[in-house]
Amino acid sequence: MPTRATLRGGHRTPLDRDCDVLICGASFAGLAVARELAGSGARVLVVDRYEIGDRQTSACGIPTCWLEALSLEDSLQQTFGELVIHTPHATVRYALPWTFATFDYRTLCGVLADQAQPFEFQIAKVDGRSADRVHTDRGDLRAPLIVDALGWRRVLGGGANVQPPEALLSRGLEVHPFGWGDEMEIWIDRSYVPAGYGWSFPADGELRIGVGSFDPRFHVKDPTVRLACDLEANSVRYQGNWIPHALRDATEDGIFFAGDSAGHCLPLTAEGIRTALYFGIACGRELRAAVEGRRSREQALERYHAFSAGHALHFRWLLRVQRLIPRVPPRVLAQALRAIDHKRFIDWAFGHYLEIAHPSFVTDPDTAADHRGRRALDTRTVAA
Ligand SMILES: Cc1cc2nc3c(=O)[nH]c(=O)nc-3n(C[C@H](O)[C@H](O)[C@H](O)COP(=O)(O)OP(=O)(O)OC[C@H]3O[C@@H](n4cnc5c(N)ncnc54)[C@H](O)[C@@H]3O)c2cc1C
Numbered sequence: 001m002p003t004r005a006t007l008r009g010g011h012r013t014p015l016d017r018d019c020d021v022l023i024c025g026a027s028f029a030g031l032a033v034a035r036e037l038a039g040s041g042a043r044v045l046v047v048d049r050y051e052i053g054d055r056q057t058s059a060c061g062i063p064t065c066w067l068e069a070l071s072l073e074d075s076l077q078q079t080f081g082e083l084v085i086h087t088p089h090a091t092v093r094y095a096l097p098w099t100f101a102t103f104d105y106r107t108l109c110g111v112l113a114d115q116a117q118p119f120e121f122q123i124a125k126v127d128g129r130s131a132d133r134v135h136t137d138r139g140d141l142r143a144p145l146i147v148d149a150l151g152w153r154r155v156l157g158g159g160a161n162v163q164p165p166e167a168l169l170s171r172g173l174e175v176h177p178f179g180w181g182d183e184m185e186i187w188i189d190r191s192y193v194p195a196g197y198g199w200s201f202p203a204d205g206e207l208r209i210g211v212g213s214f215d216p217r218f219h220v221k222d223p224t225v226r227l228a229c230d231l232e233a234n235s236v237r238y239q240g241n242w243i244p245h246a247l248r249d250a251t252e253d254g255i256f257f258a259g260d261s262a263g264h265c266l267p268l269t270a271e272g273i274r275t276a277l278y279f280g281i282a283c284g285r286e287l288r289a290a291v292e293g294r295r296s297r298e299q300a301l302e303r304y305h306a307f308s309a310g311h312a313l314h315f316r317w318l319l320r321v322q323r324l325i326p327r328v329p330p331r332v333l334a335q336a337l338r339a340i341d342h343k344r345f346i347d348w349a350f351g352h353y354l355e356i357a358h359p360s361f362v363t364d365p366d367t368a369a370d371h372r373g374r375r376a377l378d379t380r381t382v383a384a
Pocket of ligand 1: 025026030127152271
């Protein structure tokens, strides 16, 4: 694990550094970028306002094949072969062509950080940027290659940043009571949230119960408490955040953006972990090519930008469905969910869904830009 050079609060020492690659944000996207730079010889500096793995940022649900592809199995808590969807008029149970898993955030971040060695880690709050100089609460950091993996705020973007509720963001809140379960459950029920869904993800002695609203103006605390109460669980250990649901430019003003800062979280499902890892890897590969002199910085920016933008169609389609579902009358929705419960359709739909950010990308020897369109994959081979 990285050396901690500082203490918290007033004990923070001044920080003034030049490095080759500066990665701001040490969660899924930032650590995935750093992992791709391991052994490149570049001086990599990673900064975050918290210790690595300190603040869980999600329910930590992910396709299991992604944990396997990145050798993150140590963090695995539970796996689920079915997705259970409750509506007021029906409960459906889809047998998935691949499994979902819940994982332990601290362990996952720790393993990713180990895989990314050597790099320097510093705790600092990033406040903004002027050109290649990033301002933190401990001083300024300079690098020719800078990554913003700071989440939805997109702190290092140029110009004024759009903030909620005007921004294209959803909001999510969950509680983490102790408890056991063996089903991954979703509620599409307007009595909890008019546009969005509730969830319960068991994670080895803990339940992650929450509600997400696609409308950022709708407050989710009361429905989260109500859902927990309906499941006879305590509303304790809250965790919530804004969740982007629109793809943004993955480069801007010479900066690389990965994960939520680039809107890489998938609309409709709000699944943003595997995409943060996926786009983080793509970004890291371009940075590695730049530090090894195989590409110029401008080429790396251009290629990563195009790679991310190449996924826009998938994001647009998911956003359309996200907007459509709240308009469908609940009885019709229940009928539709029942009607699609056929193995061939579920395999096809979830196969395509996984394909948007497929785990085979982790070991794909080719760089990012020619990846899409070249590979025709049978997703079941990965799930097997
Ligand atoms: C309640 C909830 C549940 C969710 N559940 C799931 C789920 O089960 N599965 C899934 O795939 N997705 C889920 N998501 C979405 C997922 O959490 C995000 O898409 C994902 O965390 C994005 O990863 P990231 O690395 O881009 O950003 P983040 O995980 O948000 O990491 C950003 C990092 O930057 C640091 N940081 C932020 N600002 C600063 C600053 N100014 N200075 C220094 N450091 C800073 C933070 O400390 C953090 O470490 C959920 C979201 C919410 C809100």
